[in-house]
Amino acid sequence: MPTHEVIKNKNGTTSLRELKSGEVMHSSVGPREEATLLYIEQSRLKARLLEKGAGELVLWDVGLGAATNALAAMQCRLEQAGLEARPLRILSFENDISGLRLALEHSRDFPFFEGLTSAAAGLLGAKSWQSPGGEILWQLFEGDFHAHAPNCAAPELIFFDFYSPKTVPELWNIATFELLHRACSSRQAKRLGTTLYTYSASTRVRVALLLAGFYVGYGRNTGAKNDTTVAATRLEDLEKPLDARWLERLERSHEPFPHDWNGGGRTEVNTLVRRHKQFG
Ligand SMILES: C[S@@+](CC[C@H](N)C(=O)[O-])C[C@H]1O[C@@H](n2cnc3c(N)ncnc32)[C@H](O)[C@@H]1O
Numbered sequence: 001m002p003t004h005e006v007i008k009n010k011n012g013t014t015s016l017r018e019l020k021s022g023e024v025m026h027s028s029v030g031p032r033e034e035a036t037l038l039y040i041e042q043s044r045l046k047a048r049l050l051e052k053g054a055g056e057l058v059l060w061d062v063g064l065g066a067a068t069n070a071l072a073a074m075q076c077r078l079e080q081a082g083l084e085a086r087p088l089r090i091l092s093f094e095n096d097i098s099g100l101r102l103a104l105e106h107s108r109d110f111p112f113f114e115g116l117t118s119a120a121a122g123l124l125g126a127k128s129w130q131s132p133g134g135e136i137l138w139q140l141f142e143g144d145f146h147a148h149a150p151n152c153a154a155p156e157l158i159f160f161d162f163y164s165p166k167t168v169p170e171l172w173n174i175a176t177f178e179l180l181h182r183a184c185s186s187r188q189a190k191r192l193g194t195t196l197y198t199y200s201a202s203t204r205v206r207v208a209l210l211l212a213g214f215y216v217g218y219g220r221n222t223g224a225k226n227d228t229t230v231a232a233t234r235l236e237d238l239e240k241p242l243d244a245r246w247l248e249r250l251e252r253s254h255e256p257f258p259h260d261w262n263g264g265g266r267t268e269v270n271t272l273v274r275r276h277k278q279f280g
Helices: 031-041 045-049 068-078 098-105 117-126 145-151 174-183 185-189 203-211 244-252 266-275
Strands: 004-008 014-018 057-062 088-094 128-130 136-142 157-160 195-198 215-219 228-232
Touching: 004 098, 014 098, 031 045, 031 068, 045 068, 057 068, 068 088, 068 117, 068 136, 088 145, 098 117, 117 128, 117 136, 145 174, 174 185, 174 203, 203 215, 203 228, 203 244, 203 266, 244 266
Parallel strands: 057 088, 057 157, 088 136, 157 195
Antiparallel strands: 004 014, 128 136, 195 228, 215 228
């Protein structure tokens, strides 16, 4: 039984649709463009990789899907060859690898596989792949994200790219973001930060991130979406933190409540958010 189908966007790019939920994995700008704008450029991945003496860069690829974001990060690292760049370790989380299998079968329709089909095939086969030069280690954590996250190396970057909150609300709620925040705690203890990038700009997702302990900011326009979200464990890592303008929007929002909120009504949620250190 097929689980996904290959689809064409209006601009000629190709993506995957999951048949059960009807969700398309990438925005209408196409997988490669979305990966570049939202995740690779916005996280300043290249500059981070060239930081001196910073050691291995651990990236969590949350929702491997067709591996667009992971492969874009790998391309970015491979382009720094010979520049004493940091080793890159990518941890990809996925509970249904049939999407990547299908994308690989159609790799000619997905240009981001160029030069890296053996890496993706290696990941599917052995659950881990290392580049010949040893600069990239790519690991697959198969199964539910919640089960693996507590046992994994703390991330410096998180590309948070699950299906939409409408389809999988349990992956965008306070409990999931608390789990993520805890996973970053060993870095925080060393006063190192973690930054998370995601396409959702929904109020209830931003409230869930705040209530889980993250600082939250506006993300860049990606062509398909005017507004996206960046969250961080340190305020100084946000370029544009949510501000008084957003608090006003929160008060007018029809849906301010995170999906697992059980703390009362509008007044309670507004009060809790306003008490967050970010707005103090
Ligand atoms: C939007 S797609 C990811 C697209 C991907 N980042 C890319 O670059 O192509 C979301 C992925 O998350 C996976 N997923 C859904 N629920 C999950 C869970 N509980 N744990 C791990 N992966 C999950 C889905 O199977 C799907 O492949």
